[in-house]
Amino acid sequence: MNEMNITSAQYIADEGTNVSVKATIDGTEMFVPLDPANRHYAEIMSQVEAGTLTIQEAE
């Protein structure tokens, strides 16, 4: 059972480098840093690893 309901995730890039993830988590849109100590980023990567979530590429 996931502790967070993540319904979307997309990288944000600046000059070609990913700098954050725009995600909708438990119904709230937030910008998540690429910091493993951030609980949202850790959960995103956990769900990606489990194959239940895909992070869309940056536009």
Add this chain to the structure above:
Amino acid sequence: MSTLKVNTIQDTTGNDALTIDSSGNVTASQGFVPSTQLSHRNLIINGAMQVAQRGTSTTSANTAGYHEGPDRMRRSESQLGSATFTREQSTDAPEGFSYSLKETTTTVSAGYASEAYRPLNIRIEGQNLQHLAWGTSAAKSITFSFWVKSSVTGTYSMTFLSYDSSDNTDIITNTYTISSANTWEYKTVTISGNTNANIRNTNESGLDIQWCAGSGSDYTSTDSTSWGDLATEGYHYGQTANVCGTLNATWQITGVQLEVGSVATPFEHRSYGEELARCKRYYEVLGRGGDWTGDRAYNHSSRIVNLPYWAVEKRADPSVTVYSNYGVSGSMSGYSSGTENAVTAVSDPSRYSVGRFITLTNSITQPHIGYFVADSEL
């Protein structure tokens, strides 16, 4: 039991060391060296439930996470089928306290074996627990004290998870008993130091404490009253009370203190300002009420720059949510027009500031107003 009646104790050279007046006041004339620290004893932030930055009440369901109500007080993962609860910062509190955390069952659980209701879960950074010396022969005991009140009497389990530098998890449990329904009771729970494993010295969770208020048999079948590797079968060993089995049942807590040693001392009250600053390391609302107005970059028509610094440096780089002056999530509003302009990016949210820049959907022709929420909780 014997009684010694004196009014003065002298050292071996005849100098007064302790004097006791007729009212029983004791004066240490040559200094006082305590075996435990006198201030900053309490390792729990917001233990008196004073700070509630997210709001004072919520109708949250059985989801895990940080809900409205007192800061730093998390509800742990629940697996309760259809059971739901409300959470609030209640003004019902024992003498000497103004607030408590209160959970109320609004939908009763059917009571499956795999269910567990954990209304409170506190996580502490590992780097703040190194003085416990766990993982060594000198590992120190810790003692919890708290006031609790529930409409359901019985035996309740507390779970302690520690995380070591190899990312292994150890568990130990203990219990307390609520004897009288709807009555504030003071409880203490002492846990022996863990000599088997250290606590990781990082900004991640080093100790995770969970209060259980109802558990199925899947989590109570193994004795976990001594430190050992995490086994879910012992997660809530000893739990028999079930708050989620009765409609409108309540569970409340305040005055939560964790200190080194095997003796509970009186609750260490801290000022609201001090507790608020501590809470902001993990969660902060910056600029609410139209306090922050930003303008565009000179070389980019839809970027807001010169973003503000957080009042308190965060535990880790936080997740950032942007709200307009009107409280619309993911938007900022024009200073003059009030028109909403959706946020498409926050670049590099950091523990120091909101980020490097914010990109809006439409070109910026006037300053924009908004506020920011940082979440760096454990």
